[in-house]
Amino acid sequence: MASGTKRLPRAVREQQMLDAAIAVFSEHGYSDSSMDAIAAQAEISKPMLYLYYGSKDELFSACIARESGRFMEAMSAGFDPDLRQRDQARTLVREFLRFVYENAQSWGVLYRVSVGTAAFADVVTESRHAITRMITDLIRRGTTVEGTRDIDFELTAVALVGAGEAVADRISDGDIDLDDATDLLLGITWRGLRGVGSTLGDEG
Numbered sequence: 082m083a084s085g086t087k088r089l090p091r092a093v094r095e096q097q098m099l100d101a102a103i104a105v106f107s108e109h110g111y112s113d114s115s116m117d118a119i120a121a122q123a124e125i126s127k128p129m130l131y132l133y134y135g136s137k138d139e140l141f142s143a144c145i146a147r148e149s150g151r152f153m154e155a156m157s158a159g160f161d162p163d164l165r166q167r168d169q170a171r172t173l174v175r176e177f178l179r180f181v182y183e184n185a186q187s188w189g190v191l192y193r194v195s196v197g198t199a200a201f202a203d204v205v206t207e208s209r210h211a212i213t214r215m216i217t218d219l220i221r222r223g224t225t226v227e228g229t230r231d232i233d234f235e236l237t238a239v240a241l242v243g244a245g246e247a248v249a250d251r252i253s254d255g256d257i258d259l260d261d262a263t264d265l266l267l268g269i270t271w272r273g274l275r276g277v278g279s280t281l282g283d284e285g
Contacts, residue, residue, distance in 0.1 A: 095143075098123050098133055102144050107189035111141060111198045138200070145195055148187040149208045155180040160215050167271060169219055174245070174266045177212075181249040182259045189253060192246060213238045244269050 089097070101123035105114045116137055120127040134140035155176050161169060181188045191208070195201040216238035221231075248266050251257045257265075 094125075095133060098125070098130060098140070099144055099147055102140050103148065103186050103190055106141065106144065106194050107186040111137075111194050111201075116140075141195075141198075141201060144190060145201055145204045148184075148191050149204055151184070151187065152180055152191065153208060153211060156212055156215065166219065166222070170271055171263070171267050173216065173219070175263050177245055178249060178252055178259060178262050178266065181252050185253040188249060192249070209242060213242050216241055241269065 098119070102114075102119045105119045105122050109118070114137070116127055116130055119140070120130045123130065130140075134143060156173065158176065160173065164172065191205055195205050213235070217234045220234045220237055245266055248257070248262050252259060252262050
């Protein structure tokens with residue numbers, strides 16, 4: 082039996098298992114990760130792992146649910162409708178990239194492993210849609226040009242989220258500094274916001 086099986090509260094043990102699973106899934110992907118490897122990473126026996134999570138699918142689903150929830154919490158915490166548009170944009174970009182910087186393994190599982198695993202792609206899609214809705218609202222509130230359509234706001238937000246994910250991937254790989262990435266993506270974001278409407282008067 083693996084070491085480290087001393088009695089712990091169930092909630093603590095569950096989080097330990099999920100932490101271990103995130104580490105293994107992020108390194109090896111879904112198909113090449115085994116319950117044996119995850120149990121070893123968590124320093125528990127495989128029967129104990131199966132006692133908590135009856136299958137690899139169930140364990141992966143629990144990982145996705147926890148990490149997508151954490152990601153949405155981070156983004157929601159940064160969304161303040163009372164901020165100026167530019168300040169709001171910086172806050173959203175910063176919180177987005179900070180989450181990736183501090184949780185590279187989580188990002189890998191959410192936006193790499195799960196997207197390539199058809200059975201779990203819907204969870205990531207919904208998370209992306211929620212972020213897109215936040216940014217769409219930001220653009221709508223910051224634009225007063227008559228004749229601008231809802232689809233203009235939405236497509237701009239989709240493009241910005243796509244750019245954010247691409248930059249986030251570089252952060253998770255350690256290719257770019259967090260502050261540099263924030264400044265880069267903020268510039269892209271603000272140009273996108275101003276491109277929809279030219280009357281964002283508080284960009285200063």
